[in-house]
Amino acid sequence: MTDTPATAAANDDAPEESLFEAPPMGEQERMVEAILFASAEPVTLRDLAGRMPHGCDPAEALVHLRKRYEGRGVTLTRVGDAWALRTAADLGFLMQKETVETRKLSRAAVETLAIVAYHQPVTRAEIEEIRGVSVSRGTIDQLIELEWIRFGRRRMTPGRPVTFVVTQNFLDHFGLESARDLPGLKELRSAGLLESRPAPLPGGEDGDAEDDSQSEMFDES
């Protein structure tokens, strides 16, 4: 195709550029498509021209692109003097899931969840003992509503207190295959998540968690 003398016609002011032929229109269309797709804002014609190789004609490429997206799930829309790709208005109902507002879980909830995950099945009294503060009812309700914890079997001790365990949803959300895959204290430490010396634990009930911290104390030399 290079035997034709007609290289990029428009720019007499930049003679050294005319050595390069502008890409074919199909290619220009691809470029406009990619730029509009990846940009966080609508893009003006001028911006498009500035980002594409010299000699391109984004206005024409836009005409082709607009035609290509006609009737599709996405349409090329003009926003002021700029252009953007937008999902088709009639499909807005599909976007409902996108409108979820996410908030960070409170510290109390994260800690309660962590205790359930590491110590399950665990009673509310045990959670309070480990955290050292009382657990508000709202926190547990919230975790249950998120479907991250659920009621487990009742403990066969006086009062038959209810226990809590984590759910399959919890495992899915945190990308775990089972709660046993949660790293132990030793591993948290070696991953740099646990900076300080482990607190000496009260002699006790929780068997293996304690062992971990014990061995850590002596590994540390």
Added chain:
Amino acid sequence: MTDTPATAAANDDAPEESLFEAPPMGEQERMVEAILFASAEPVTLRDLAGRMPHGCDPAEALVHLRKRYEGRGVTLTRVGDAWALRTAADLGFLMQKETVETRKLSRAAVETLAIVAYHQPVTRAEIEEIRGVSVSRGTIDQLIELEWIRFGRRRMTPGRPVTFVVTQNFLDHFGLESARDLPGLKELRSAGLLESRPAPLPGGEDGDAEDDSQSEMFDES
């Protein structure tokens, strides 16, 4: 209710759903297109099905859509069991504006990442054995923070060490459909270089538990 008997054929078990016919495939394709367009993250088949009207077949719609975007400025890519629209890699030069400066990874981090990818699921001890040096505290932490690796199942060997595997984010970042598509994987495997061969020990009681770590990776559909 309608005079045509052939409503959504597939679900005999849910007769009340058959009142609604699934939209035509062209429409389903538009829906998938719109959903994928609206999201920066890959969307799983399951999510797609959950958001589309009952009776839709997003898997088939994806086949059509993929064909439609072949050779375009934006392409449909598979990421594990999810799908995403991404700009064509050959147009990256147009996107300086969108390029995010990523923290440069240390050589140790890059090698550790590669070892996790090629040997997964892999324990920390195995990573150290392959590299011949201990893995520094921050390295694994950094890769977890980037969401490129995560904890996998524990190994059923003494000490039940935690293992590491790569994530969907990792696949997305490096444009891989699955971990099986890692460059050179086949050659490495047939050269025996992905085996975790134990050092010849005087005793000769070398663990063979490592072998299943390999098979696990490739069994995973």
Added chain:
Amino acid sequence: MSETSLFASNVSERLAAEALIVDVDGFEGPLDLLLTLSRTQKVDLRQISVLALAEQYLAFIHKARDLRLELAADYLVMAAWLAFLKSRLLLPPDPAEEGPSGEELAAHLAFQLERLAAMRDAAAKLMARDQLGRDFFARGITEDVTRTRRVTYTATLLDLMQGYARIRTKDEFRPFVMDRDKVFTMEEALGRMRGLIGFAGDWTDILSYLPEGWEVDPIKRRSATASTFAASLELAKEGRVEIRQSDTFAPIQIRKKTHD
């Protein structure tokens, strides 16, 4: 460095040595160094001469020591192991000897080197791939059409683990104090034994000097045993008691030294 250059008569030799040695910190451990050395053999890693490699490594360690470079213990452990391997490779196999042959050990080392090289290569290939946010891009405008506004709460695995770590290390927030209620100090033990030593006439097991109430709880017992033992040694040093133990792990006994 200037001191050594006085002795190095052969300039090119010295430069060759320094090229490796100056950079000793640049190596990530002995395996990395071995891999670099093996490159000088310019053959497929499956065909390298492990014997020659062992010699190169030992020569390297030797030179590094001449230059008084601090070598990490790993390097010296590997040197010892390679010296052992070398002897196994050079000497005819002893049929009475147990364990793997020199060839098996050499083959494993070659395998390790090849595997490390393969992983380096794979890492380079991985990083050379087109990457998201550098070569290809995700959608720039994600659509958050405000229609249903449902609030969900989210937390990451890191949040969870850090939360747990926080609870388990609550003590870091209080000023550092040793928990002494289960510690029996040596001063206490000394005071106690000085008072009691005069009453026991003959050889007595030092465990009988443990204070009341410290024999049951294992943590307390451990502390009291240690301090009582240390105190016994101190008293023996002062010449106030004699100390004996009939056998390994047998009871340790003391008695008052009679000055006659």
